[in-house]
Amino acid sequence: MRRSKRELILDAAVTLIAADGLEAVSFEALAEAAGLSKSGIIYHFPSRHELMLGIHRHLAEAWEVELERIAGARAAELDQAQRLRAVVISMGRTAELPELLMVLDARNEPEYKEVWAGVDKRWMPEPDSSDAYLVQLIAYGLWAHDHVHHEPLQAADRKRLIAAALEQIPT
Structure with a gap:
């Protein structure tokens, strides 16, 4: 197509x-x-604003498509554990630089921020569900690790850490 x-x-x-x-x-x-x-x-x-908003939407939509592919369903059809499993698997990979830069850029503009917040609201646990939220924070760490640490994770270590995070998902 x-x-x-x-x-x-x-x-x-x-x-x-x-x-x-x-x-x-x-x-x-x-x-x-x-x-x-x-x-x-x-x-x-x-305008540049509309262009940047379009890029934010483009990347956020691609991420949600990935989450749905991993989970095998839309967020509304899944329970919290199933959604969080998809998040951990998705974020277990190293962030692509454009994704990371756009997520960071969104912090400064409410309209951009809302694009990403929509995906978060559908897929991620609330901060008050401590065990599930802790797993989400682990996923964020895996996702950003190679951009903020002096040495990237080795594939075997990343795989082991993803497995450990998946084991921590509350049922």
């Missing part, structure tokens, strides 16, 4: 972020990366 121009633009933006960070995303650079005109980019995203 052929991708829409909007998807092409968003994928190109993610590639730019992966290579050079958020600052690399300009209408000019994006037009070149997507093989479209600047006016073609502006047609879909009339």
